[in-house]
Amino acid sequence: MQNVVLDTRISDQRTMLDRKEISIKGARCCSFFPLRYMFAVVAFLGMFNLYALRVNLSVAIVAMVNHTSIAGKRNETISSQIGTVCPVPAGSQHKAVSNGEFNWDGPVQGLVLGSFFYGYIFTCFLGGWLAHKFGGKYIFGPSVLVGGILTLLTPLAARTHYGALIAVRALQGLVNGVCFPAMQTLISSWSPATERTKLVGFVFSGMHIGMVLTLAVSGYLANFWGWASIFYLFGVSACIWFVLWIFFVYDTPFVHPYISEDELQLITKDTRKKSNEKVPDFPWRSALTSLPFLAAAVAHFGGTWAFFTLLTNLPTYLNNMLHFDLEANGLLSALPYLTVALCTQASSVISDWLRQKGHLSTTTVRKGSQLLGLVVPSLCLIGVGFTCNSYIAMALLVVGVGLGGMAFAAVSANFIDLSPQYAGILLGISQTPAMLPGIVAPYVVGVITGGPNGQTMENWRTVFYITASIGIFAAIVYCIFGSGEVQSWGQRKASLIPDAVDFKSKPEGVAWVHRRPSRISASNSEDRISVKEI
Known part of the structure; x- marks a missing residue:
């Protein structure tokens, strides 16, 4: 059998050799810290900033609203509430929240808190499609940057009119809606199958750490520098992070100039990713009628309803029902989400260990995580409604919200389980109904708890x-119909036709043997494509 070599030469040979030498040196210098972990760290910080921009209003609104004018109406009918309002604990150091600038009642506050999602819901799917077509780097990064700029404009909008604030927050949501699907696409490209849950858990725990620090710090910022300082600090933080994102993150390991051959093979061996592979069109009918995908979407919705109900209203609950002052309010609001971050990390590591050792199947691990992460928090929330003891209430909230991290990590990884190549689109589709609670839940809470007797x-x-x-309903649906296996419609059908080669011109009796193309840019590279004569 005789070997035939087809040479495709581009640009001069000297430039090619120089760039190859740079690539080899870079791979050696970065070998002590795998580049997939470098991506994970910067992505973690990106999720941190994304959620800092989202949740800062939850604490800020406590300092923005004039509580005296609202409470005045409530005091007129306080006699009808005897036995139903938690008393201020004896010896408590509770300090009244200073009055803010705005006379917004419960329904208006609900509209303001939910306004982020008025825009967010329209671009979730768009983010998955854009990242699927063009890569996630220049979808996720600029979205966070624009969100930071809009956050800097938030105090001006609020002082203009609450309608202007709603418009700015809705626009921020519209821009940030593409972030989660884009990040899912990036993680799918950078994560080895054996580290998938761990990488997903680490990156997405950035959002929980972002919530923790934002909620904890915001109370102090509002007390010492005014509520507007909350938006200025986190807006600037997002702009600084964007510089790191541009310099350190690449869409796929194939285009990273310094990745080692060993790490590239580790990332790509299980999913058979190819740098020049043409991704097939998304199988709409098969995916949208797939029970495992629909079950994952239901679980996603159930988790986000609880998540957004507490995220937007927990500071209000702690202030009005448990009587914590603004500084303590921020710290205590942050505590459950610190537990979420820890639980997400721990459950991700344990899940991957159980799968790698063969103790449990991926499907069993995912179902167990959803059962614990949805049912137990639901029971804890019911318990919170029956106690005025601040210690018991906070313990239940910490346990309940913390275990919710298990469900979040599991459902995020589950979209990659079902189809690694379409994970971003699947998350985008699921994210659209899953964001409805962000709109509906704050308004429902505002209506139920608003007014003088609310x-x-x-x-x-x-x-x-x-x-x-x-x-609980979401957990039951997922346990019946959920799956952790790659679906037939979600399997990669790889094309082995090399780039820059005209298939029609292949000589008779010659078969292509695909080799991974060089990571040198096409404008300064030389690729050799080996073929065999048969």
Whole structure:
């Protein structure tokens, strides 16, 4: 059998050799810290900033609203609330929240808190499609940057009119809606199958750490420098992060100039990713009628309803029902999300260990995570509605919200399980209905708990009942129909036709043997494509 070599020479040979030498040196210098972990660290910081921009309003609104004018109406009918309002604990150091600039009642506050999602819901799917077609780097990064700029404009909008604030937040949501699907596409490209849950858990725990620090710091910022300082700090932080993103992140390991051959093979061997592979069109009918995907979408919805109900309203609950002052409010609001971050990391490591050792199948691991991460938090929330003891209430919130991290990590990884190549689009499709709670939940809470008789245990108990019912229903659906296996419609059908070669011109009796193209740019490279004569 005789070997035939076809040479495709581009540009001069000297430039090619220089760039290859740079690539080899770069791979050696970065071997002590794998580049997939470098990507994960910068992506973690990106998720941190993304959620800092999203949740800062939850604490800021406590300092923005004039509580005296609202409480005045409530005091007129306080006699009808005897036995249903938690008393201020004896010896408590509770300090009244200073009055803010705005006379916004409960429904208006609900509209403001939910306004981010008015725009967010329209671009979730778009983010998956754009990242699928063009890569996630220049979808995710600029989105966070624009969100930071809009955050800097938030104080001006709020002082203009609450309608202007709603418009700015909705626009921020519109821009940030592409972020999660884009990040899912990037993670799918950079994660080896055996590290998938761990990488997903680490990157997405950035959002929980972002919530923790934002909620913890915001109370102090509002007290010492005014509520507007909250938006200025985190807006600037997002702009600084964008510089790191541009310099350190690449769409895929194939285009990274300094990645080692060993790491590239580790990332690509299980999913058979190819740098020049043409990705087939998305199988719409098969995916949208797939019970495992629909079950994952239902679980996603159930988790986000609880998540957004507490994210947007927990500071209000702690202030009005448990009587914590603004500084303590921020710290205590952050505590459950610190537990989420820790639980997400721990459950991700344990899940991958159980799968790698063959103790449990991927499907069993995913179902167990959803069961613990949706049902137990639901029961904890019901318990919160029956106690005025601040220690018991906070313990239940910490346990409940923390275990919710298991469900989040599992469902995020599950979209990659079902189809590694379409994970971004699947998340984008699921994210659209999953963001509805961001719009509906704050408004529902505002209606139920608004007005002079709104801040009562009975009304908050109703809020928790609704949230728990949705979570338990979602867990049941996923445990029946969920799966952790790659679906037939989601399997990669790789094309082995090399780039820059005209297939029609292949000589008779010659078969192509595909080799991974050089990571040198096409304008200064030389590729050799080996073929065999048969």
